[in-house]
Amino acid sequence: MASTVVLLRALQGHKLVDTQQGRIAVGWLIVEDVVMVLAIVLLPVLANIMSGGGVTTSTVVYTLGEAVLKVVGFIAVMLLAGKRLIPWVLHWAAHSGSRELFRLAVLSIALGVAFGAAFIFEVSFALGAFFAGMILGETTLSKRAAEETLPLRDAFAVLFFVSVGMLFNPAVVIDQPLPLLATVAIILVGKSVAAYFIVRAFRHPNRTALVVSASLAQIGEFSFILASLGTGLGLIPAEARDLILGGAIISIVANPFIFSIAAGSMVKAGQAAAAHAVALEEKRETDRREHLVLVGYGAVGQLVAAGTRNAGRAIVIIEDQEDIARKAEADGFVVIVGNASDPNVLEEAGIRHASKLVIAIPEGFEAGSIAEHGRALNNRAIVIARAHSDAEVQHLQKHGAHNVVLGEREIADRMLSLAASLRSA
Numbered sequence: 001m002a003s004t005v006v007l008l009r010a011l012q013g014h015k016l017v018d019t020q021q022g023r024i025a026v027g028w029l030i031v032e033d034v035v036m037v038l039a040i041v042l043l044p045v046l047a048n049i050m051s052g053g054g055v056t057t058s059t060v061v062y063t064l065g066e067a068v069l070k071v072v073g074f075i076a077v078m079l080l081a082g083k084r085l086i087p088w089v090l091h092w093a094a095h096s097g098s099r100e101l102f103r104l105a106v107l108s109i110a111l112g113v114a115f116g117a118a119f120i121f122e123v124s125f126a127l128g129a130f131f132a133g134m135i136l137g138e139t140t141l142s143k144r145a146a147e148e149t150l151p152l153r154d155a156f157a158v159l160f161f162v163s164v165g166m167l168f169n170p171a172v173v174i175d176q177p178l179p180l181l182a183t184v185a186i187i188l189v190g191k192s193v194a195a196y197f198i199v200r201a202f203r204h205p206n207r208t209a210l211v212v213s214a215s216l217a218q219i220g221e222f223s224f225i226l227a228s229l230g231t232g233l234g235l236i237p238a239e240a241r242d243l244i245l246g247g248a249i250i251s252i253v254a255n256p257f258i259f260s261i262a263a264g265s266m267v268k269a270g271q272a273a274a275a276h277a278v279a280l281e282e283k284r285e286t287d288r289r290e291h292l293v294l295v296g297y298g299a300v301g302q303l304v305a306a307g308t309r310n311a312g313r314a315i316v317i318i319e320d321q322e323d324i325a326r327k328a329e330a331d332g333f334v335v336i337v338g339n340a341s342d343p344n345v346l347e348e349a350g351i352r353h354a355s356k357l358v359i360a361i362p363e364g365f366e367a368g369s370i371a372e373h374g375r376a377l378n379n380r381a382i383v384i385a386r387a388h389s390d391a392e393v394q395h396l397q398k399h400g401a402h403n404v405v406l407g408e409r410e411i412a413d414r415m416l417s418l419a420a421s422l423r424s425a
Contacts, residue, residue: 003220074121183247214262218251301360364392368399375400
């Protein structure tokens with residue numbers, strides 16, 4: 001089980017915490033924490049089974065169900081009560097005007113929730129601390145809380161590594177070199193290969209799988225807890241605990257180098273992708289000169305887009321629904337995902353250089369707002385919109401639309417035209 005301290009340090013050092021790779025790796029840690037609770041609860045039962053004790057299937061199911069209920073109960077309490085109580089305590093401490101009291105409140109919440117999780121719900125201390133941090137992160141004072149706890153975080157990180165070093169017995173390197181080498185190989189190679197294929201199985205890119213597997217190529221504090229529990233129950237000998245501890249230290253030392261290689265390759269690939277994106281955007285900006293901006297890729301918008309492309313004109317589509325936007329991209333169009341009533345979205349679509357703004361959405365009053373913003377950014381662009389009533393026509397014309405197509409009127413005119421041609425024939 002990966003060390004939370006080591007993994008977060010590696011992700012923070014390479015600025016990957018907020019990336020897809022960082023989210024997967026941190027999510028992996030949460031799953032490990034949950035599994036850790038189940039392992040601690042079930043190990044005594046399994047030890048009793050192995051020793052020939054009378055443990056029935058119902059006992060195992062009951063024990064497992066109890067552990068799951070405790071985890072679910074803790075999460076429910078944190079999400080329901082914690083999201084209300086913790087922000088209130090933080091705001092009270094902040095408004096007291098005492099910086100020391102605010103710092104103490106943050107530390108008390110973090111350690112108090114972690115202790116309560118372990119003592120009341122028998123959830124791992126680390127999982128309790130993580131949920132406390134998650135709730136703190138959602139408050140408006142999260143940035144200040146992070147700044148206040150930064151020195152403490154660094155101090156605890158140092159204490160963690162010091163405590164690991166004090167537990168290590170260097171004699172294991174001389175007494176059991178081959179078993180230690182095998183243990184390190186399982187951690188660095190076996191665990192990483194398993195993580196790589198799991199990430200790939202969920203159809204993530206190869207680079208993502210490499211970074212996640214490299215970040216997990218180490219073990220830490222949870223392994224010590226499990227090893228100590230296993231030794232106490234007589235499931236593994238004391239020598240195995242020393243091997244696990246030695247493997248953990250070696251893997252922690254090696255992990256930054258392994259992770260740097262994986263992250264470095266990702267950075268190079270990202271730079272190449274960024275250069276390609278810049279070149280593509282420059283080409284798009286060139287194509288967008290005197291282009292047509294189409295808002296909406298529904299039934300009407302699709303016909304307008306197809307006709308515009310057949311006429312050989314450049315077109316940029318604005319669509320606020322992601323599934324429809326993906327369809328437009330699959331059809332080969334340049335698509336901006338967002339609400340066209342936002343001037344920034346219109347800017348991104350190149351409205352300042354567009355010759356026409358075609359608003360194909362059926363909501364006439366919303367289209368009026370889009371027309372108004374479009375004319376404010378480019379008063380040379382011809383605005384064309386659709387409407388379903390005379391009131392919508394007046395609204396659109398009032399807000400800058402040059403031409404408004406009233407669906408019912410166009411249908412009636414076409415039907416009259418067809419009727420007249422049939423009469424004359």
